[in-house]
Amino acid sequence: MVLLNEFSWSFSRASLFTECQKRYWYTYYGSWNGWPKTPWDKRKEIDPLSARLYALKQMQSIPTYVGSCVHETIEKFLKTKKPFTLEALVADAKDAFYEGIEEAKSGKWKESPKKYTNLFEYHYGDGVRDLKTSEEKVVACLENWYQSPVVQNLAFHPDSRWLSIEELAFFQLAGKYKIIVVIDFALMWRDKAILFDWKTGEESEKTEEQLALYALFANRVWAVPFDKIVLSPFYVAKNSYTKLSVDEEKLKKVEESVVASCDKLSVLHDTDIRDFAYTEDRTKCARCSFKEVCESVNYQNCSVDELRESLVNVSNSQR
Ligand code: SF4
Structure with a gap:
């Protein structure tokens, strides 16, 4: 069965288009079909450009990762539909936080970018210097949430x-x-x-x-x-x-x-990558997970085939 890339609108999608159209294309079109599929499908060749864009699309920065840890822990505990202790909530979040850090460090995400954490700071830099501060933010957010009237008086x-x-x-x-x-x-x-x-x-x-x-x-x-x-x-x-x-x-x-x-x-659907402009504000690129792709072609407005070829050349030269 062929999965169609049908248009649907979301707040984050519209914000991304405003931020950088090229990034928008990578996220919503270029990465399409780049995921590892079912075991049967894995025997098929996956387009290297789509696979690379799909992996980069999953990458998070450490502040976003802190937010994900908080959201996912709250979601997990609420979905039990039973009251829980603050200690259990915090312990679970800390475990998940450090598990993700290890996945990012080891590059485990390359096996499955969706399943394992990939962090910008480890992919493009030397890692996160002050992990303790990020851990403390996760804990503080959960403590505030748990002790609020929302949880204590309303939810249950x-x-x-x-x-x-x-x-x-x-x-x-x-x-x-x-x-x-x-x-x-x-x-x-x-x-x-x-x-x-x-x-x-x-x-x-x-x-x-x-x-x-x-x-x-x-x-x-x-x-x-x-x-x-x-x-x-x-x-x-x-x-x-x-x-x-x-x-x-x-x-x-x-x-x-x-x-x-x-x-x-909606009318931009399936149009040429060259119709999507690079952001004019290049300061945004410093924190963008797709920057290795844009830099590989020196921000030239090239076709999909040229982009694919350039990425393959860059990968080969890094071997
Ligand atoms: S690196 Fe810059 S131009 Fe390229 S996608 Fe990211 S923000 Fe846009």
């Missing part, structure tokens, strides 16, 4: 009914666009739907837009009226969270801008 209260934990879900806009959302945690508290978003980074304006999209999803898919939706971004590193009601006027604008973004991005 008999009146709360859970709706979703990190579920990949979608809904339609303009009758034709598939919009992907992943809500960290959502529950019904009496007649209100509360949608949580755990953030390990800094506060940003984008959060509100992202939450507005979650509200649209809750309204269209779960049929929750807007006045019964509460949006709650929780900055776990800072230990601050807010509860926002839905502003229907703002929501309309967000919907319009998402549809406009879909109109623009």
